[in-house]
Amino acid sequence: MRGIFSDLTMAPLLRVAVLVALAAVCAVQGQQPGLLRVPDRSAPTGAFLDRVVLPVDNAGGFAGWWTVVSENSGVSAMHLAIMRHGKAVMFDTTTTGPSLSMLPAGNCRPDPRSVPPGAMDCSAHAVEFDYNTGAVRPLKILTDTWCSSGAFDPEGMLVQTGGYFEGVKVVRHLSPQITSDWREFPNSLADGRWYGTQQVLPDGRFIVVGGRRAFSYEFVPVAGQSNAQATPIPLLRDTTDDVENNLYPFVHLLPDGTIFLFANDRSIVFNPQNGQVLRELPKLHGGARNYPASGMSALLPLDLRRGERLSAEVIICGGAPKEAFKVGEINRFPPALRDCARINPSKPGARWSMDQMPVGRVMSDMLILPTGDLLMINGAAQGCSGWAFARQPVLTPFLYTLRKPRGQRFRALAASNIPRMYHASSALLPDATVLVAGGNTNSAYNFSGVDFPTEVRVERFTPPYLAPELLATRPEIDVASVPANGMKFGAKFAFRFSAPGQPVAEPDLKVTMYAPPFTTHGYSMNQRLLVLQVTAFKPEGQRYKITVHAPLNPALAPPGYYMVFVLVKGVPSKAAWVKIHH
Numbered sequence: 001m002r003g004i005f006s007d008l009t010m011a012p013l014l015r016v017a018v019l020v021a022l023a024a025v026c027a028v029q030g031q032q033p034g035l036l037r038v039p040d041r042s043a044p045t046g047a048f049l050d051r052v053v054l055p056v057d058n059a060g061g062f063a064g065w066w067t068v069v070s071e072n073s074g075v076s077a078m079h080l081a082i083m084r085h086g087k088a089v090m091f092d093t094t095t096t097g098p099s100l101s102m103l104p105a106g107n108c109r110p111d112p113r114s115v116p117p118g119a120m121d122c123s124a125h126a127v128e129f130d131y132n133t134g135a136v137r138p139l140k141i142l143t144d145t146w147c148s149s150g151a152f153d154p155e156g157m158l159v160q161t162g163g164y165f166e167g168v169k170v171v172r173h174l175s176p177q178i179t180s181d182w183r184e185f186p187n188s189l190a191d192g193r194w195y196g197t198q199q200v201l202p203d204g205r206f207i208v209v210g211g212r213r214a215f216s217y218e219f220v221p222v223a224g225q226s227n228a229q230a231t232p233i234p235l236l237r238d239t240t241d242d243v244e245n246n247l248y249p250f251v252h253l254l255p256d257g258t259i260f261l262f263a264n265d266r267s268i269v270f271n272p273q274n275g276q277v278l279r280e281l282p283k284l285h286g287g288a289r290n291y292p293a294s295g296m297s298a299l300l301p302l303d304l305r306r307g308e309r310l311s312a313e314v315i316i317c318g319g320a321p322k323e324a325f326k327v328g329e330i331n332r333f334p335p336a337l338r339d340c341a342r343i344n345p346s347k348p349g350a351r352w353s354m355d356q357m358p359v360g361r362v363m364s365d366m367l368i369l370p371t372g373d374l375l376m377i378n379g380a381a382q383g384c385s386g387w388a389f390a391r392q393p394v395l396t397p398f399l400y401t402l403r404k405p406r407g408q409r410f411r412a413l414a415a416s417n418i419p420r421m422y423h424a425s426s427a428l429l430p431d432a433t434v435l436v437a438g439g440n441t442n443s444a445y446n447f448s449g450v451d452f453p454t455e456v457r458v459e460r461f462t463p464p465y466l467a468p469e470l471l472a473t474r475p476e477i478d479v480a481s482v483p484a485n486g487m488k489f490g491a492k493f494a495f496r497f498s499a500p501g502q503p504v505a506e507p508d509l510k511v512t513m514y515a516p517p518f519t520t521h522g523y524s525m526n527q528r529l530l531v532l533q534v535t536a537f538k539p540e541g542q543r544y545k546i547t548v549h550a551p552l553n554p555a556l557a558p559p560g561y562y563m564v565f566v567l568v569k570g571v572p573s574k575a576a577w578v579k580i581h582h
């Protein structure tokens with residue numbers, strides 16, 4: 001059975017047929033309805049490495065499409081971000097040893113942990129990856145970025161914080177240019193940030209929150225400066241259990257400039273300017289949600305068309321039982337959490353509203369698509385984060401449709417055939433497809449004798465809104481019409497687009513803007529989608545001129561570069577990169 005999913009690249013239609021046939025077999029055998037398990041008895045450890053593939057839900061039409069962008073990205077993408085110059089940056093950690101990408105001759109990195117001292121590490125631990133061609137440019141990072149954090153500044157520069165060992169207090173900069181390389185600023189942070197979360201603030205600064213034994217937050221200092229101290233957050237200490245299920249806390253900037261912080265099973269709203277806790281929300285029962293339990297979380301799209309009635313909701317899905325990491329050490333892998341919870345953190349007396357995923361997920365990514373729907377992708381159905389602490393890769397992505405009623409929101413899409421376990425990542429691309437990369441559940445780059453070989457293949461997932469039959473009518477932004485000086489807070493913003501082969505009326509239209517996140521360990525920091533209010537729309541020959549109202553203030557949309565999409569009847573254009581500023 002293994003060959004069907006792991007070794008053969010089948011035409012999608014054939015694959016669908018096989019999945020449906022296998023689903024029928026499993027149903028007869030009395031398995032959980034809708035869940036298809038493909039046992040893999042070929043694993044080196046003798047374990048039964050089932051893959052979880054759900055029957056594709058074809059009722060909604062085209063269910064997506066997978067292609068391989070690259071067989072070898074050189075570095076396994078533990079951390080991934082899309083930069084405004086049209087490239088992805090991927091990086092791993094020096095802790096997993098040499099990668100498959102070498103630094104240019106004579107440009108090796110002194111290895112601070114070598115025994116005896118003085119050895120050089122000549123492999124690259126970061127690459128600039130061209131997601132259109134698969135081309136790789138090695139980048140040089142001096143210090144260990146293991147389990148670090150990042151975000152983009154108002155100019156689109158990646159500002160990246162923390163990591164491990166000699167890297168734990170480092171701030172690093174990477175500019176959006178095809179010639180740039182990392183600049184590192186050691187001893188910048190007051191507390192070591194290993195598994196911390198970074199969030200951009202309305203004033204363009206960043207806070208970095210939490211991390212191992214760091215029960216605090218601090219503002220990321222400008223280049224060359226150092227923080228003397230951090231501000232304590234008692235919640236982080238209080239939610240530290242025996243396996244630290246509160247790392248990589250979920251942090252979301254709310255529309256009033258306050259911060260939602262979720263750790264383990266508790267959450268607060270606090271004021272980042274003084275650390276004051278404004279309210280605590282009800283506990284989210286059922287297990288743990290943060291690393292190593294590694295659930296997913298996002299701020300749901302901010303619909304600016306609602307004006308004064310704008311509300312912000314946070315969603316948290318999946319995760320693991322609190323003891324998952326502990327029992328992983330004795331090779332037990334409990335089922336991941338299936339529940340999905342939503343709350344409006346600003347509403348007095350708010351309660352979690354619960355829903356169920358078709359199958360439990362841990363270590364998955366949750367990406368906001370240009371439509372405002374969510375994609376849940378990668379990860380596993382058993383166990384938790386940690387080297388070899390999970391089983392049952394879930395190969396099926398879920399589409400989560402916001403506007404549908406509870407019970408109908410999840411749709412099983414076309415499955416990949418590549419497991420993406422611990423240390424995998426994914427990112428929305430400006431062409432509205434999704435880049436899927438990485439995965440390394442071994443403590444070194446290891447391609448043999450292990451249950452899940454280190455993954456250096458990079459895939460692209462094409463979501464249902466780019467069905468082949470819809471491409472002929474896909475809207476296209478006239479890039480030359482996009483104002484070169486970007487978008488000003490609260491001002492009108494106009495551009496032109498074409499939409500071949502169909503008349504377009506104003507109700508068919510939607511304009512969204514997406515803040516590109518920094519993704520690692522199943523969490524996309526700073527991810528944000530805004531739905532803009534259209535204020536004018538008029539045909540101009542073969543094209544249309546559209547005017548939108550830019551977000552009023554930087555608490556809604558922190559300054560920086562966004563991907564702006566126009567959607568016609570739910571089909572997104574390719575994005576234009578647009579800077580929003582004062």
Ligand SMILES: *[C@@H]1O[C@H](CO)[C@@H](O)[C@H](O)[C@H]1NC(C)=O
Pocket residue numbers: 444445446447448449450
């Ligand atoms: C890969 O893992 C196997 C099993 O643990 C081990 O025997 C082997 O030495 C590892 N290879 C490398 C390159 O680390």
